Amino acid sequence: MSDFSFDRLRRFPDVEADNLFAVDASDRLILDEAAGPLAVAGVGEVVVLEDRYGALTLGAAALHAARGIRVHQDVLSGEMALAHNAADAGLADTYRSFGLGRDLLANARVVLLQLPRNLAALDEIADAIRRFASPEVIVIAGGRIKHMTPAMNEVLLRHFGELRVSPARQKSRVLRAQAPIPSAAQTTVSTWPNCVKHVDLELTVCAHGAVFAGATIDIGTRYLLEFLDRMKTDASSAIDLGCGTGVLAAALARRRPALRVTATDQSAAAVASARATMAANALTDRVAVVRDDALRTQPEASAELIVLNPPFHIGSSVHAGIALKLFQDAGRVLHPGGELWAVWNTHLGYRPALTRLIGPTQQMGRNAKFTVTVSTAR
Structure with a gap:
């Protein structure tokens, strides 16, 4: 019973x-x-x-x-x-x-x-x-x-x-x-994922229905992309944490050909989308895409560079808990001297939490809505 x-x-x-x-x-x-x-x-x-x-x-x-x-x-x-x-x-x-x-x-x-x-x-x-x-x-x-x-x-x-x-x-x-509705009246082939070519970035983004922002590139990610060349220049590997469609991972791999990149997300739709994005940009052999709960399967002190555009909600609830969970896991996985580059809505005030959970945190950029920070692991 x-x-x-x-x-x-x-x-x-x-x-x-x-x-x-x-x-x-x-x-x-x-x-x-x-x-x-x-x-x-x-x-x-x-x-x-x-x-x-x-x-x-x-x-x-x-x-x-x-x-x-x-x-x-x-x-x-x-x-x-x-x-x-x-x-x-x-x-x-x-x-x-x-x-x-x-x-x-x-x-x-x-x-x-x-x-x-x-x-x-x-x-x-x-x-x-x-x-x-x-x-x-x-x-x-x-x-x-x-x-x-x-x-x-x-x-x-x-x-x-x-x-x-x-x-x-x-x-x-x-x-x-x-x-x-019978298949005779509708196609039997799925139209997903939806793929869009972003000419300004020379990047094709593919998205399944449940992924955040679809095949567009959200404005927070666009802002963080401006800092790619400043991110730990001696890193040989990087993780795109909460990768969504894989935009940051694809951009890093394309901009820095020697970099080994892992894209990770707990969403099955995001993982499928990121894999499709890598395929559309001929990056399948350069970017590993994995489904993970934060960085649960990554060893401690194993990462040199992590990039993150954290969500600010859990399901339908606006809650800082998910971002704090991601920060904490990033702090565990970064080796001393490793960097977390994050973009977040300025009003959320994440800098003290980033300093506490990872290490010294500097503001690298700020616009009307977003702040970009780099945190260096202790």
Whole structure:
């Protein structure tokens, strides 16, 4: 018998704080709305997408006896949290994790989805469900009302013939989509990733739907690019931490041909995007792209140069915790004298934290919105 309770779920190894939660009302609403379809789903016919910390997967297993659940979570810390929570509840054998594609969705009849805020991410997910799931698939997609928009309905209706919107409950709502549009009416080939040539930088950027900024280059990254030639000139290797589409890694590799570059991100979409960016710029043999939770798999005192444009939010919550986690890991991985170059919104005031977690920190540039700093590891 499973020892399952929503109250036992943790976010670990993601940032944990009193105002950050592992489960919310939208998780419970999705599971309640899916009770009927889950009751008749066979083994291996249930798919869970973007389950943040395991509430949907483990709720489906413990409360509705779903088995053979296939799960995709873009964020690696979410995968790890699900694994910890599943082990704690005695449900580790009820699910398997997959990438977003055929193996995840083939013949799926019930899909539970925490709606991403990014419409492009929703479009790529809906497209994959339409192409690979059973024609009888029912998608139960939910979220907090404050993060939902009518544009989400429009995205889903590009891929499904029927859409029903649930009444609100506890500031949450569910969208129920079914009748995927047949392949004869839409292409069977995915249009992702989207690739854009940036002539001013002589760089092609490729992006899957869930990656930050898409195939554009965000203004913080553009500012940090101005400092490439000043970054630890004697370094033989570098890490692009939280690489996103891999713009900084690609620019470093192109500007400094002798540099060995690693691009790392915990987002599966970011890793796939960065690999596509390297391929589009003939840099596959020069840049290694890996999926990692911060720098968990990197040895201590092993890096000479790290570049970072840190996020300032965790999921839908604005929170400094993720940046501090990245700074701390950078401090562990940099060898003495190694440099962290970071760009951040000036109002966030990260300089004291950078000095505390890494070492002496200098301001190297500042414009109307951003500050660029270099921190030298002790």
